[in-house]
Amino acid sequence: MTTPPPRRPDPKPTQRVVVTSPRTRAPRARRPYSGTREINEQSELGAVYMRTLIGAQRRLGLSVCLVACGALGLLPLLFAIEPEFGKFRILGLGLPWFLLCVATCPMLLLAGWFYVRQAERSEREFAELVERP
Amino acid sequence: MTSGYAIVAVLVVALGTILVGTYGLRVSRTTSDFYVASRTVSPWWNASAIGGEYLSAASFVGIAGLIFAYGPDMLWFPVGYTAGYLVLLTMVAAPLRRSGAYTLPDFAEARFRSRGVRAVASILALAIGWLYLLPQLEGAGLTLNTVTGAPDWLGALVVTVVVTANVMSGGMRSITFVQAFQYWLKLTAITVPIVFLIVVWQAHGADSLTKPEYPAFRQDTEVAFQRPTTIHAEKALFIKGTGEVDGVRIENTGIVLTDGYHRIGQGSEFTFPKDAPVPHLSTMAHNTNEMWSLPMSSGQDFPLYGAYSLIIATFLGTMGLPHVIVRFYTNPNGTAARRTTLIVLGLLSVFYLMPPMYGALGRLYTPELLMTGQTDAVVLVLPTRMIDGIGGELLGALVAGGAFAAFLSTSSGLVVSLAGVLSQDVLRLGGVRGFRISTVLAGLVPLAMTFVSTGMPVADMVGLAFAVAASSLCPLLMLGIWSSRITTVGAIAGMLAGGVPALTAGLVTMFADTGDAWYEILLSRPAAWTVPLGFTVMYVVSLLTQRHVPAGVQRTMVKLHAPENLGLDSSSSHSGPASGDERSQG
Known part of the structure; x- marks a missing residue:
């Protein structure tokens, strides 16, 4: 009865008081701060986001690399310790020839494909995390 | 085996390269076009281009030659050349692209904000590039010598002239097309002949490749x-x-x-x-075909050390090669860079199936190369030796053309990237004119070097370039990308600690005769000790000098690792160093 409804400026001040007053409620205060902004402003939280991403990618990269290259790297040792292995034949090829010419290619491709898939997934997860409003 | 067809094939490849280059000239207008093909290259084109650029003289003729002479120990060359891309994919592909660096010195500056780190990286990139160009030119000399009997220096001269002219006129965009075209040309040129050769070998009764006998002449x-x-x-x-x-x-x-x-x-x-x-070269191990087919038969001292050193150099060296890095800039983003690398892995795997077959057939059909020491020629000689008449000549011509394509494409890629480094960091000449002057210089130096080197196998020489890259630029990339604790002092110390010994060892093996000294293997295969040295020094010195952590390293890390489309603000708004394309606008 006291205020005429069509007037515009009136609801705003009342609304602002309501929204900003409970400063202690963390979820509400955080709302406008997306992960993107945390990172851009180089806050502690932003640094944590980045450390998590970099750590995950580093772990992934190193493990794929170490498994694939480690498996290959064992071969010279194997052939040096036990020269008899060199005399095995698979598909008409000597074992070293078979392993190094034929078997490595699919193995490397598989490792690479797995890495690309996982790396893209962890980037998607990171994007969802930081873009959540 | 002078052959008219082979000369024609070499000419066609050289002219074709120039033509495709000129076609590129009409499309490349701005400075940015010149340097980075305006980043409009799709992953398949890009991957073919990387493959075309990467498959060098060492891959095309060198690997087959080494396998022919020394057996399966040398299979680590093709395996390492391929696996290097897996390491590159998992450790540096996406961050490198996201750094926005066009050359390795650009990366060094973008990451460390330091002219000093940039300068050291430039010098090393130049050294590696020239070390890598040298075997390309020697391989070209060998090819032209084998197919036409021309003197060795002529092939080197032809390649230098064609490449320099082409790069000067077209720049990088035309080079991308040239390179992509060259990959498929090379794959055809090595695959088609080997199919015929295997058919012929089967028709001859498929003689065992691993008989317990010494190689013998099949005919007078x-x-x-x-x-x-x-x-x-x-x-x-x-x-x-x-x-x-x-x-x-x-x-x-x-x-x-x-x-x-x-x-x-x-x-x-x-x-x-x-x-x-067949009598054998006094400096080469003499094996029956059976012994040859077993590992550790190459007659080197310390074969296990040699194998591991080779593995370390090739696995880690790929990422430090100046002409490989450039290609990542032409990907639109980090994700595309990864996918491109995966395709490259596939393309290389297919190609590297072929050289070992040439090497093995060579034991039966061209054993005299074991006596003359021209083992690198095995790929070139086999087709005409095994198939009589015009068929063999045509296949021989195809191989010769493919080999020439290999020298041209790798040299082009190297000259482009070296010219980039020279014009930006050494001569400090901007614009298209600076790039052209640098191109000439980039080509002339290795040409001069061919006159003083002591003909060692081309794949071995390439192995040395890999060793230097693995000991200096690989630590810079790996530690720079994955650790925020690396300091400018640490980066410089690490690059020098790994790179200088590796480079010295390489130059000593190439230009001096170390003979049979016990340390010969330490010099000819230095990676096993120089790579750990580079990594350790870089990390330890960094820990000791934490005050010199470059400013804004956190923001740089965001730029290197965060996906591009998130609206993250990564140093572009800050007073960072000009990246490659910004610089080249001037």
Whole structure:
């Protein structure tokens, strides 16, 4: 009865008081701060986001690399310790020839494909995390 | 084996390269076009281009030659050249692209904000590039010499001129097309002949490749000795021809070559009889085909050390090669860079199936190369040797053309990237004119070097370039990308600690004769000790100098690792160093 409804400026001040007053409620205060902004402003939280991403990618990269290259790297040792292995034949090829010419290619491709898939997934997860409003 | 068709093939490849380059000239207008093909290259084009650029003389002729001479230990070359891309994919592909760096020095500056780190990286990139160009030119000399009998320097000169002219006129965009085209050309040129050769081998009764016998001449074989050669004959054999044996001049008559060592004079031409065991070069291990097919048979001292050193150099060196890095800039984003690398892995795997087959067939059909030491020529000689008449000549021409494509494409890629480094960091000349001047310089230096080097196998020389890259630029990339604790002082110290010894070792092996000294293997395969040295020094010195952590390293890390489309603000708004394309606008 006291205020005429069509007037515009009136609801705003009342609304602002309501929204900003409970400063202690963390979820509400955080709302406008997306992960993107945390990172851009180089806050502690932003640094944590980045450390998590970099750590995950580093772990992934190193493990794929170490498994694939480690498996290959064992071969010279194997052939040096036990020269008899060199005399095995698979598909008409000597074992070293078979392993190094034929078997490595699919193995490397598989490792690479797995890495690309996982790396893209962890980037998607990171994007969802930081873009959540 | 002078062959008209082969000369035509080499000419066609050279002219084709120039034509595709000129076509590119019409499309490349701005400075940015010139440097980075405006980043409009799709992953398949890009991957083909990387493959085309990467498959060098070492891959096309060198690997087959080494396998032919030394057996399966040398399979680590193709495996390492391929696996290097897995390491590159998992450790640096996406961050490198996201750094926005066009050359390695650009990366160094973007990451460390330091002119000092940039300068050291530039010098190392130049050294690696030139070290890598040298075997390309030597390989070109060898090819032209094998197919036409022209002097060695001519092939090197032809490649230098074609590449320099092409790069000067077209820049990088045309180079991308040229390179992509070259990959498919090379794959065709190495695959089609080997299919025919295997069919012929089967038709001849598929002789075992691993008989417990020494390689023997399949027919009366005329052998020309290009340089003074010391050979060892197991059994006395009767040879005919003109030349010099043990200092005695022989004019068109026969002579009995007793068992033991003999010096054959330069320019000698002798016919060796059918079924006689092939005398072997005194410096090369002599194995029956059965022994040859087993690991650790290459007769080197410390074969295990050699194998691991080679593995370390090739696995880690790929990422430090200047012409490989450039290609990542032409990907639109980090994700595309990864996918491109995965395709490259596939393309290389297919190609590297072929050279070992040439090497193995060479034991049966071209054993005289074990005696002359021209093992790198095995790919070029096999087709005409195994298939008579026009068919063999045409296949031989195809291989020669493919080999020439290999020298042209790798040299082009190297010259482009070296010219980029030279114009930005050494001559400090901007714009298209600076790039052109640098191109000439980038080509001339290795051409001059070919006159003083001591013909070692091309794949070995390339291995040395990999060792230097793995010991200096690889630590810079790996630690720079994955650790925010690396300091400018640490980066410089690490690059020098790994790079200088590796480079010195490489130059000593290439230009001096170390003979049989026990440390010879440490110099010719330095990676196993220089790579750990580079990594350790870089990390430890960084920990000791934490005050010199570059400013804004956190923001740089965001730029390197965060996906591009998130609206993250990564140093572009800050007073960072100009990245490659910004610089080249000037």
